[in-house]
Amino acid sequence: MLHYGRFCCACRVTSKEMNILLEFRNFSKTYKGGKRAVDNLCLNIEAGDIYGFIGHNGAGKTTSLKAACGILDFTEGEILIDGISVKEDPVAAKKITAYVPDNPDLYEFMTGIQYLNFIGDIFGVAADARNARIEKYAAMFELSGDLGAPVSSYSHGMKQKLAIISALLHAPRLLVLDEPFVGLDPKASHLLKQVFAEMCGAGAAIFFSTHVLEVAQKLCNKIAIIKNGKLLVSGRTEDIVGDSSLEDVFLELVDAKGGDADE
Amino acid sequence: MNNFLLIFKTQLLAVVNTGKNARRNKKQKAMSLTGYALIWLLLAALAAFYEFIYGAAFAESGMMEAFPVLIVVAASLLTLIGSISYTKSLIFCSKDHDMLFALPVRGSTIVAAKIATLYVLDFIVSFALLLPCGILYGYFAAPPVLFYVRYYVLTLFVPMLPILAAALISALVSLVASRFRHARIVGTVLYIGIFLAFMLGIMSMSSSSEDELAELFSGMVKILNACYPPAAWFTEGIFGDVPMFLLFIGVSAISFAVIALIFGKFYGKIHGAFSVRAVRSKYKMSAASGGAVSALVKKDIKRFFSSPGLMLNQVAGLIMIVVFMVVFLSGGIADSGEEGAQAAKLLSVMFPYLFAMGASMASLTSTSISLEGKTFGLLRSLPVSARTVLSAKLRVHELICFPVVLICSVVMAVLSKSAPVDAVLLIALPLIYSYNAGVLGLLMNLKRYNFDWTSEVMVAKNSMPVMVVTFGGMAASLIPGIVVLFLSIGGISTAITGGVMLVLSLAVSVGLTVLLRSRGEKMFEEIGA
Numbered sequence: 001m002l003h004y005g006r007f008c009c010a011c012r013v014t015s016k017e018m019n020i021l022l023e024f025r026n027f028s029k030t031y032k033g034g035k036r037a038v039d040n041l042c043l044n045i046e047a048g049d050i051y052g053f054i055g056h057n058g059a060g061k062t063t064s065l066k067a068a069c070g071i072l073d074f075t076e077g078e079i080l081i082d083g084i085s086v087k088e089d090p091v092a093a094k095k096i097t098a099y100v101p102d103n104p105d106l107y108e109f110m111t112g113i114q115y116l117n118f119i120g121d122i123f124g125v126a127a128d129a130r131n132a133r134i135e136k137y138a139a140m141f142e143l144s145g146d147l148g149a150p151v152s153s154y155s156h157g158m159k160q161k162l163a164i165i166s167a168l169l170h171a172p173r174l175l176v177l178d179e180p181f182v183g184l185d186p187k188a189s190h191l192l193k194q195v196f197a198e199m200c201g202a203g204a205a206i207f208f209s210t211h212v213l214e215v216a217q218k219l220c221n222k223i224a225i226i227k228n229g230k231l232l233v234s235g236r237t238e239d240i241v242g243d244s245s246l247e248d249v250f251l252e253l254v255d256a257k258g259g260d261a262d263e
Numbered sequence: 264m265n266n267f268l269l270i271f272k273t274q275l276l277a278v279v280n281t282g283k284n285a286r287r288n289k290k291q292k293a294m295s296l297t298g299y300a301l302i303w304l305l306l307a308a309l310a311a312f313y314e315f316i317y318g319a320a321f322a323e324s325g326m327m328e329a330f331p332v333l334i335v336v337a338a339s340l341l342t343l344i345g346s347i348s349y350t351k352s353l354i355f356c357s358k359d360h361d362m363l364f365a366l367p368v369r370g371s372t373i374v375a376a377k378i379a380t381l382y383v384l385d386f387i388v389s390f391a392l393l394l395p396c397g398i399l400y401g402y403f404a405a406p407p408v409l410f411y412v413r414y415y416v417l418t419l420f421v422p423m424l425p426i427l428a429a430a431l432i433s434a435l436v437s438l439v440a441s442r443f444r445h446a447r448i449v450g451t452v453l454y455i456g457i458f459l460a461f462m463l464g465i466m467s468m469s470s471s472s473e474d475e476l477a478e479l480f481s482g483m484v485k486i487l488n489a490c491y492p493p494a495a496w497f498t499e500g501i502f503g504d505v506p507m508f509l510l511f512i513g514v515s516a517i518s519f520a521v522i523a524l525i526f527g528k529f530y531g532k533i534h535g536a537f538s539v540r541a542v543r544s545k546y547k548m549s550a551a552s553g554g555a556v557s558a559l560v561k562k563d564i565k566r567f568f569s570s571p572g573l574m575l576n577q578v579a580g581l582i583m584i585v586v587f588m589v590v591f592l593s594g595g596i597a598d599s600g601e602e603g604a605q606a607a608k609l610l611s612v613m614f615p616y617l618f619a620m621g622a623s624m625a626s627l628t629s630t631s632i633s634l635e636g637k638t639f640g641l642l643r644s645l646p647v648s649a650r651t652v653l654s655a656k657l658r659v660h661e662l663i664c665f666p667v668v669l670i671c672s673v674v675m676a677v678l679s680k681s682a683p684v685d686a687v688l689l690i691a692l693p694l695i696y697s698y699n700a701g702v703l704g705l706l707m708n709l710k711r712y713n714f715d716w717t718s719e720v721m722v723a724k725n726s727m728p729v730m731v732v733t734f735g736g737m738a739a740s741l742i743p744g745i746v747v748l749f750l751s752i753g754g755i756s757t758a759i760t761g762g763v764m765l766v767l768s769l770a771v772s773v774g775l776t777v778l779l780r781s782r783g784e785k786m787f788e789e790i791g792a
Contacts, residue, residue, distance in 0.1 A: 071643040073788060094646035101644075105637035107562065109569035121558030122645050 019047045020080075021174045021205040022068060027077035028229075029063050037063040039229040040077070045174070045207045045222075048200045052220035052237075053209040054250060060229040061209040062102065065178050068207070069099040081174055095123065098167035102178040102209075104159040108152035112143065112162050115151055116169060123170035130169060137165040140191055156183040164192065175199060177208035181215060193219055217246040227254050266368045270376035275383060277359070277716075295727070302730045303391055309737065311395035322403040330403075331414070332498050334396040335421060336491055338389040342422045344579070346385060346429030347454065349572055352719040353381055354430060354526075355437070355533055359718075371527020378426060378523055385422040393418040413508060414501045423515040424493055427522045432457065433572075434526070434533050451571040455582070555647045559655035560662070566634060567627065567659065573634075573719045580624030580733075581667045584693075587617060588671045592678050611679060612751045615692040615761065616744025618675070622668045622697035623736025627660040629704030629729045632712045632790075633722035639714055639790065649787040653705060653779065660701035668693045688761035695768045696740060702775040704732045709786040 022045040029038045038060040045051045055061050066072040068079050070090040079086040081093040107115055113134075120130040138144040141161040151159065160183045167175060175196075181189050196206045196219065210216050216223060217237060223246070224234035232253050233240060241249055314334060321330040354377045363373050397414045400406065436457075440450035493511055500508035526533065567574055591610070610617075635642055642652060672693055676686035707728035716722050723729060747760045 066640070069644050071640050091646045091648050094644065097646075099644045101640060103637075105641065107566070107638055107641075109566050110562070114565070118558050118562050119645075121561075122555050122647060124554065 020044045021047050021049075021082050022176075022207055023078075023080040024064065024068070025078040025080070027064065027067065027074065027079055029060070029067055029072065029074045029076070037229050038067075038226075041226070041229075041231055043224055043231065043234055045205050047173075047203045047205050049222050050196050050200055050206045050220045051208070052216035052223045053207060053226065054211075054213065054216060054223060054246075055209075055226035056254060058228075059226045061226060062178055063229075064226070065099070065176050065207070065209060069097055069176050070094050071099070095170075096173040098170065098172035098175050100160075100163050100167045100175075100177040100180055102182065104156070104163040106151050106159055106162060108150065111150050112147035112154070115162060116147070116166055119166040120169050125170050129171075133169050133171070134165065137168055137195075140195075141165060141188055157185060157188065160184055161188060164195075168195065171204075173204050175204060175206045175208075177206070179210060180208055181210065181212055189215075213246045213250060217241060225250060225253055267372050267376050267379075270363065270368065270373055271379050274376055274380040278380065278384065298727060299730075302727075302734055303387065305734050305738070306388070307391040307395060309734070309741075310392045311399070314392075314395050314399050318399040318403050327400065327404045328498065328502065330400060331396055331501060332494050334392055335494050335497050338392040338421055339425045339491060339494070341392065342385045342389050342425035343429050345388065345576070346381060346426045347433055347457070347572070347575070349381065349576070349719070349723075350430045350433035352570070352572055353377060355434070355530075357718040358716070369527060370530045371524050374526045374530060375520075375523035378430065378519065378526075381426055382422055382519075385426055386419070389422050390418060393421060409503070410501060413503070417497055417500055417508065417511055420512050420515040421497070423519050427518050430522065430526065437533070451568070451574065454571045454575050555645075555651055556655050556658070559647070559652060560658050563631065563656060563659040564662070567663065570719060573630075573723055576723050577627050577630070578625050578663070578667075580621040580736075581664060583624070584618055584621035584668065584671045587621070588675050592675070609748065609752075611681070611685070612748050612757055613744050614675060614679070614681075615685075615689045615764075616740045616747065618668065618672055618689065618693035619696035620737055620740035620744075622664065622693040623700040623740055624733050625664050625697070626700040626704035626729070626732040626736070627663060628656055628701045629708050629732045630719075630722045630726065631656045631659070631705065632708040632787075633714065633716065633726065633728075634719070636714050636716060643790075649784040650780070653783060653787060656705060657701050657779075660704070661698070664697045664701070665694060668697050684758040684761065688757070688765065691765055692761070692768065695765070695772055696736065699768065699771055699775055700732055700736050702772070702779050703735070704728060706775065706779055706783050706786075707731050709783055709790070712790060 022043075024041045024043040027038060027041040028036065030036045041060075041064060053061050053064070063072060067074050068081070068086065070086050070093060074087070081097055084093040084096075086093045107118070110118065116134055117130075120134075125133075134147075135144070138147055141164065143158065143161050143165065146154065146158060151162065154162065160180075164180070167177075180192060184192065193215075200206060220237050222235060223237050223240055225232045225240075237246070240246070317333065318327075318330055321327050321333075354374065357377070364370065366373075397411060397418070400414070401411065436450055436453045440453060493514065496507045496511040496514070500511050567577070632639075669690065672690040675681075676689045681689055708726075711727045713722055713726060743764055747757065747764070750760055751757050
């Protein structure tokens with residue numbers, strides 16, 4: 001089903017019933033000072049989805065992702081993770097979510113392994129599962145040899161890999177990523193896509209922002225395009241793209257539609 | 264504008280115009296500036312109070328000329344200790360290092376601009392000591408008008424040499440420490456060793472066994488001049504000795520230029536030494552720990568020990584307690600003749616309040632939110648409540664401060680043979696003050712956080728939370744202490760005054776805890792909204 005422009009979130013079927021892992025219900029965010037970053041966003045991300053979130057710089061992608069992960073406070077609308085309100089029970093919602101920011105600002109005073117153990121402790125991951133996942137993903141992303149080194153000595157790509165490994169430690173049901181492919185080498189990007197596929201096969205959902213439209217078109221089964229805080233279109237990738245390319249569709253949409261949040 | 268001025272201006276703006284302050288309107292900025300000015304005035308007023316007591320004693324003994332030496336040495340020491348803590352983060356390892364050194368500007372220019380920034384910050388603090396000294400000297404000695412001109416011109420140069428000494432000590436410590444596998448631990452031990460040596464040296468100077476006040480002061484001035492010859496140049500300079508006046512200015516200014524050039528030339532090597540990390544290729548998988556609070560506590564303790572300079576600054580109050588206890592118990596004060604015994608007796612009334620002052624000056628929480636910096640988003644993304652995060656931060660403060668305060672208080676109570684009632688007060692009051700400093704620091708930091716720092720100095724040295732807790736703690740402990748001292752001289756039992764103080768400080772604890780649970784948690788949730 002393809003949705004163009006504004007559509008209301010009048011659906012009263014519960015998220016659980018529809019197997020929705022992330023639901024934005026009329027979500028809006030206005031920053032102090034009056035800037036309306038996101039305006040009435042309605043979006044459902046279901047189990048098994050690899051959902052790409054596309055928009056120009058300052059469109060409201062990071063704001064939406066941060067609000068979904070409980071990092072950013074909001075007053076208008078509702079965001080549910082597996083039926084749990086992020087606003088009302090943020091801790092329960094965060095327990096089944098993982099977030100990878102665009103700029104991995106990690107604790108530089110820790111070593112890689114200390115950081116992973118810290119995250120493991122916070123999420124209460126049992127030692128056996130934790131060690132197995134660290135070994136698996138560190139080997140996969142070729143970071144095993146660097147886990148004993150301080151994070152401060154890591155390159156941007158290594159920090160990004162460490163952030164991704166830490167996000168996978170508690171086997172989240174929902175993985176939210178902000179520009180995850182920036183800074184990753186081609187092999188790591190390829191591996192990350194494999195991880196996405198594995199996770200979705202196991203019933204998790206991936207929601208990520210990207211500017212790399214080719215990747216989004218090939219990787220995502222669903223796509224949403226946002227401009228100036230307003231959703232322009234969302235739905236299955238093949239329905240949106242049709243016979244064209246995502247790049248053409250994106251440029252056509254952002255040039256043709258107004259959608260200014262400030263209007 | 265030349266490159267030096269451009270970078271200098273940017274560095275200063277980065278210090279005063281970061282975090283929430285950068286997003287404030289003109290009125291809010293003016294109010295914030297007024298707040299800083301009031302805190303500075305409080306510091307100057309406290310300094311004036313103590314200096315008046317000392318000044319009166321110097322005037323009485325006819326040794327008024329020696330009075331400025333004491334204050335200049337005190338201001339220089341304050342600058343030296345403060346600068347040692349911050350040289351690393353402000354000059355050698357600031358977060359804007361890569362950005363600045365990518366600019367087409369000479370390294371020496373960047374280093375000079377950074378040292379100049381440190382100078383301005385230190386001058387503001389040292390001037391709080393030096394300003395009242397000049398006025399009080401005028402009050403007691405009525406010098407000619409030219410004295411004031413000479414005095415206040417030279418005060419501009421007072422922080423320069425201590426800053427340069429601090430930069431040299433800091434660089435040397437880092438170069439030595441970088442040769443060891445555990446460079447941070449070695450660096451921390453060296454810093455604490457230097458700090459303790461200074462403190463013990465100064466305290467032992469004041470325990471001279473001279474009986475006559477004039478001889479005591481004369482001996483003190485000889486020691487101070489011998490330890491820090493520029494203090495003698497300063498003194499002779501302000502009393503009209505033109506060569507000494509020029510010598511003090513010349514040595515300060517030329518040293519400043521030379522050190523900036525040397526640091527600029529060898530900056531790469533020094534920066535490398537500061538950035539050294541022990542890299543372990545092997546690591547152990549650890550078992551799951553005791554939950555979220557425990558993990559957060561461990562994380563913040565690692566953060567605390569990761570920066571020797573910051574750590575030293577945050578525990579300075581605790582070190583003061585240790586030094587005071589060691590000096591007193593080693594007989595430094597009590598064995599100074601009959602007057603010493605009398606002073607020791609009076610001082611024992613003040614023990615709980617002096618310990619409380621040290622305890623309340625060590626508030627690890629007043630920077631703990633700001634120090635999250637860019638990682639605050641990471642903290643917010645974790646499945647933990649605001650209460651859990653704040654409890655963990657408070658627990659770190661308690662884990663580091665309480666044992667030191669408790670051990671020193673118990674040792675002091677036992678070895679000074681305090682009466683049971685006095686011992687209870689000596690143990691309980693500093694602990695309560697330490698708790699209050701922890702909660703107040705956290706509340707203040709939640710109210711005035713700053714995540715945009717490029718150097719830890721911005722949050723630890725010039726932040727409103729640190730200043731409010733430090734000076735508020737000093738005032739809240741010393742003022743009642745002095746009142747209690749006078750009441751005890753007037754015959755009122757310390758048990759009564761101590762009991763009242765315990766009840767009052769406990770009431771403050773309850774109030775602050777309630778405020779943290781209600782308003783504090785809400786403020787945490789609102790950060791970044």
